[in-house]
Amino acid sequence: MISFVVIILASLFFSGIIVRTKSIASGRKGPGIFQPMKDIFRLLKKGSVYSETSSFVFQIAPSIYFASVLMAIMVIPFGKSEGIISFDGDFIFFAYILALGKFFSIISAMDTGSSFEGMGASREALYSLLVEPAFFILMGSFALFTGHTSFHDIFISLHFGSYVAYALGCLATFVLIMIAMIENSRMPIDDPKTHLELTMIHEVMILDNSGFDLGLILHASNLKFAMYGALIANFFIDTLPFYLTIPIFFAVQLIFAVAVGVFESFSARFRMNHNAQFIFALTSIALLIFFGVLMVIGKFI
Template sequence: MIGIILIIILTFFFPGIINRTKSILSGRKGPVILQPMYDIRLLLNKKSIFSNTSSIITQVGPTIYFASIVTSLLFLPFGSYSSVINFDNDFIYFIYILAFGKFFMVLTALDAGSSFQGMGASREVMYSMLIEPAILILIGALSMITGYTSFDEIFKFMDFTNNSYYLVTIICCYILVKFAMVENSRLPIDDPKTHLELTMVHEVMILDISGFDLALIHFANALKFTIFGSLIANCLFPPNSNILVLTLIFIVTQISFAVIIGFLESFNPRNKVVKNPQYLLTISAISLLAFVIALILTNKIT
């Protein structure tokens, strides 16, 4: 439970830290850290505007999307503390429940009958389809090294301090950062700051969503970041440490994750849209590398 509470608390600061980093790097002072949350509060109290074309799907879609992300929180362990629900291969459910949310998000995008939202929807499903093998292979590698198949046990028995696991941990963190960037439609796949419909992915899907629903989606996206941040933190936890150390490492990891994203977004240009599939497949290829390392570590390739 402590993990979930920390995740939710840190979510309030996460987008703010990214923004602050970006502003400082571009020579501006930048808004206060909590500014994105103030925006969300503002949205919560605004009038909703629905498209004439929209149907029941628009009414339930954002809610289901948000709920799917909240549900996926239950699977996240916190160091040696177990997750709320854990079973063998629980990460499959974790991935699929996120996909369920995405299914409704895409339907919501198509519901308005807009000329832009279908484009975003099409790109979003395609990118998450292409990134999915990367995470599956990565977990395969992790479960091969540790010999366990649930988030809980994998992270409990994954020992960062063990010399031979350095490489895998590094690749794992790298892929999780990239995965978080793609799932949240950040640079270099998509730039949430540019509002040119033709090049957007996620933002173009929510053009016709307003008020409470938009607040839900913004918060869900911030939550997604901290979920992946907590997975990264779990990779870095040293085994058998007490809760204070864990909390400290967790908070430091999340903040540095946000700062790293800020850095990446400041210095990375955006990909051409046609180049994106290639970029995503490269991530899968890197996770195959993790798998090969796992094969070597377990003495299958000698």
């Protein structure tokens, strides 16, 4: 329960911090931290314009997408306390429920009958397919490392002992950050600030969404960031008491957001046809972690 609350809280600030970092890095005055949330609230209160081509799919898709992200957040534990939903193999449920949301966002883009949105949908489907193996292997490695198969059990019994284990933790954090960037269509894969439809992925899929639906989709993206931030934070908070874990949690989220901002300020987007290789490289890093785990627990001959 506590994880759900703190993730929702963190999601309110997350994109504000990214935007603020980027404006500081580029020497602009920039908007305040709350500006993105203000924008979303404004959108929620606005009327909508729908495409003539669209059908009921276009209407229900944003709600289901948002619900899927909320559901995924419920699975995530917080230190000692379990998530609202917690069972053996819950990370499979986590990945599949997110995939359900993605399915709907893709078909809602196809529903408008636009050439641009179809393009974005095609890329989104391909990239999400390529990024899934990395996540599953990562979780598999930690299942092997700890001997458990649920988020909560894995995180509470995750005690790094050797230097190799710390290296693995760092690698895992890197993989998770990269997965978060890809899932949210951020910098090395997709540039949220681009102005050309042909080079967009996520932004182009939601060209025809407006009003309440657009607000939901934008906030779902904040939630996803905070959700992956929470996963990363879980690596570090161990089983400490709450008065320590909650500050650590927010510190991790802050560092994550600032890192995203800095990274986006000083790097450029990949060429579209290099994305696939990059994403699949994550899977090989995850495999590296797997072999590292085999080595640490002494199964590797």
